[in-house]
Amino acid sequence: MAENIENSPNDKKGLNFVQQIIADDLKAGKNGGRLNTRFPPEPNGYLHIGHAKAICMDFGAAEMFGGTCNLRFDDTNPTKEDVEYVESIKEDIKWLGFDWGNREYYASDYFPKLYDLAIRMIKEGKAYVDDQSSEEIAAQKGTPTTPGTNSPYRNRTVEENLDLFERMNKGEFDEGSRVLRAKIDMTSSNMHFRDPIMYRIIKTPHHRTGTTWKVYPMYDFAHGQSDYFEGVTHSICTLEFVPHRPLYEYFVKELADESYCPRQIEFNRLNLTYTVMSKRKLLQLVKEGLVAGWDDPRMPTICGLRRRGYTPESIKSFIKAIGYTTYEALNDISLLEHSIREDLNKRANRVSAVINPVKVIITNYPEGKCEMMTIENNPEDAEAGTHEMPFSREIFIEREDFMENPSKKYFRLAPDKEVRLKAAYIIKCTGVKKDSNGEIEEIYCEYDPESKSGMPGSERKVKGTLHWVSAAHCKEAEVRLYDRLFMVENPAEEKEKDFRELLNPDSLKVLSNIKIEPYLAQTAKAGDHYQFQRIGYFTVDPDSDENKLVFNRTISLKDSWAKVKDK
Numbered sequence: 108m109a110e111n112i113e114n115s116p117n118d119k120k121g122l123n124f125v126q127q128i129i130a131d132d133l134k135a136g137k138n139g140g141r142l143n144t145r146f147p148p149e150p151n152g153y154l155h156i157g158h159a160k161a162i163c164m165d166f167g168a169a170e171m172f173g174g175t176c177n178l179r180f181d182d183t184n185p186t187k188e189d190v191e192y193v194e195s196i197k198e199d200i201k202w203l204g205f206d207w208g209n210r211e212y213y214a215s216d217y218f219p220k221l222y223d224l225a226i227r228m229i230k231e232g233k234a235y236v237d238d239q240s241s242e243e244i245a246a247q248k249g250t251p252t253t254p255g256t257n258s259p260y261r262n263r264t265v266e267e268n269l270d271l272f273e274r275m276n277k278g279e280f281d282e283g284s285r286v287l288r289a290k291i292d293m294t295s296s297n298m299h300f301r302d303p304i305m306y307r308i309i310k311t312p313h314h315r316t317g318t319t320w321k322v323y324p325m326y327d328f329a330h331g332q333s334d335y336f337e338g339v340t341h342s343i344c345t346l347e348f349v350p351h352r353p354l355y356e357y358f359v360k361e362l363a364d365e366s367y368c369p370r371q372i373e374f375n376r377l378n379l380t381y382t383v384m385s386k387r388k389l390l391q392l393v394k395e396g397l398v399a400g401w402d403d404p405r406m407p408t409i410c411g412l413r414r415r416g417y418t419p420e421s422i423k424s425f426i427k428a429i430g431y432t433t434y435e436a437l438n439d440i441s442l443l444e445h446s447i448r449e450d451l452n453k454r455a456n457r458v459s460a461v462i463n464p465v466k467v468i469i470t471n472y473p474e475g476k477c478e479m480m481t482i483e484n485n486p487e488d489a490e491a492g493t494h495e496m497p498f499s500r501e502i503f504i505e506r507e508d509f510m511e512n513p514s515k516k517y518f519r520l521a522p523d524k525e526v527r528l529k530a531a532y533i534i535k536c537t538g539v540k541k542d543s544n545g546e547i548e549e550i551y552c553e554y555d556p557e558s559k560s561g562m563p564g565s566e567r568k569v570k571g572t573l574h575w576v577s578a579a580h581c582k583e584a585e586v587r588l589y590d591r592l593f594m595v596e597n598p599a600e601e602k603e604k605d606f607r608e609l610l611n612p613d614s615l616k617v618l619s620n621i622k623i624e625p626y627l628a629q630t631a632k633a634g635d636h637y638q639f640q641r642i643g644y645f646t647v648d649p650d651s652d653e654n655k656l657v658f659n660r661t662i663s664l665k666d667s668w669a670k671v672k673d674k
């Protein structure tokens with residue numbers, strides 16, 4: 108039965124298995140019927156979409172059951188942490204639509220209390236200072252099937268331990284020369300119980316506590332206690348912490364009683380195809396200039412996805428779709444792409460942009476004449492309204508929309524063939540002009556004055572409809588076309604190769620002179636989403652300025668040649 112619940116993303120009430128555990132605890136009146144979760148990022152990098160899954164769980168459960176969720180920075184390693192990361196993490200959580208109110212905490216706030224607890228444990232004979240190197244300690248650890256061996260320093264007196272630990276914190280000893288360890292059991296079947304390290308010496312100043320401390324608690328000695336100090340009831344994390352859970356409980360028991368005790372629950376991480384999710388690797392990509400920064404639109408970071416044009420809603424609906432389970436999975440990036448297509452389909456205005464232009468001259472259309480054509484902003488949204496687009500004798504269409512020797516199934520423009528120009532007229536190709544290389548320079552057409560879209564008598568149907576812009580009125584812009592960051596589905600799995608060798612060399616293509624309709628040039632501002640008709644969804648990049656707009660391709664449309672409708 109338990110197996111059943113845990114292995115299906117949702118139960119009958121639509122609760123996932125973590126929410127179900129919370130519901131049961133609340134029903135049983137545990138912790139006085141309180142629910143308090145926390146999201147505990149280490150400020151050593153920017154948040155990625157995996158963190159968004161944890162955020163949706165932690166903040167989402169609190170919202171669902173009327174509880175609270177703390178934001179706690181797990182800032183226990185000053186060598187890797189920075190305020191830049193603290194600020195970006197806050198920005199990203201807010202952007203996703205969650206609010207921690209005044210519950211912003213830092214593990215470093217608890218350094219004094221944790222230190223006091225360590226002193227108490229030394230006094231009670233539960234912790235000792237070990238003078239061995241990390242290599243020696245690792246060698247004594249044993250394996251899952253063979254027991255470890257005791258450190259020669261394990262039976263130091265309480266006085267000696269107190270003296271040494273205090274001097275460690277005063278900076279008297281070098282980094283790596285001594286650690287404080289919990290005295291538990293070197294023969295335990297759980298490797299984490301084999302006298303785990305509680306404190307290490309670090310002399311790098313901390314971004315919040317400066318040089319106050321020279322000893323810093325390890326994750327296992329800080330996390331459960333921080334939960335306890337904050338009144339956290341449900342400490343939800345990812346599956347790699349399952350083997351840490353007994354140690355979490357061991358340290359928490361030093362503080363908790365029956366009236367209140369935090370509880371750790373684990374779910375499966377989000378892993379995405381064609382990308383990496385490890386902060387260490389993402390940092391490497393940034394530091395080595397292999398991407399343009401943490402917010403490079405190819406990155407799986409929240410700020411990268413935002414710049415690419417992903418919306419909070421699309422990320423949340425993707426996370427909802429993949430669900431929470433207790434087994435590891437690799438999630439298909441095309442599911443995420445599906446979510447953003449669905450979302451932008453509802454919210455993005457339709458505009459005309461020609462990304463690989465060729466000129467068409469409509470020889471029977473009067474020179475100097477200009478007609479304003481009406482374009483529906485969004486057929487999915489009745490309230491989105493319309494905008495006007497100028498039509499004139501010379502226009503641009505996509506080079507791919509013309510073929511000199513077309514196959515039977517080609518319904519776009521070809522010699523003597525007719526197509527409709529979206530929201531305008533039907534045109535027929537009468538000839539072409541080529542340059543000395545045989546490349547088409549201009550296409551000549553005649554229009555049918557009776558075929559104007561929306562006008563009586565315009566019902567005549569042709570198979571293909573093309574998008575276009577007026578050559579005299581359009582503006583130029585840049586587009587950045589993104590492809591997958593990696594060439595292989597699961598870069599983390601290719602242990603033989605350095606992950607950097609697996610980067611997709613064609614993940615970014617820049618087209619600097621695309622043609623856009625005047626309405627788009629006039630209205631677009633950074634962060635706005637548009638559908639370039641027949642091409643895809645594009646989002647205005649912050650690199651845009653008054654001289655040139657820059658668009659990021661968020662995602663291409665599904666193959667939609669046949670689907671474009673005209674009115």
Ligand code: ATP
Binds near residue numbers: 158344345377378387
């Ligand atoms: P590191 O790579 O440095 O170990 P991390 O990715 O685990 O770090 P943290 O800042 O420690 O990052 O993570 C904060 C929270 O986000 C943790 O509770 C962690 O379990 C969760 N989290 C991290 N990565 C994922 C992921 N891919 N899927 C779901 N949750 C994640």
Ligand code: MG
Binds near residue numbers: 149
């Ligand atoms: Mg972590």
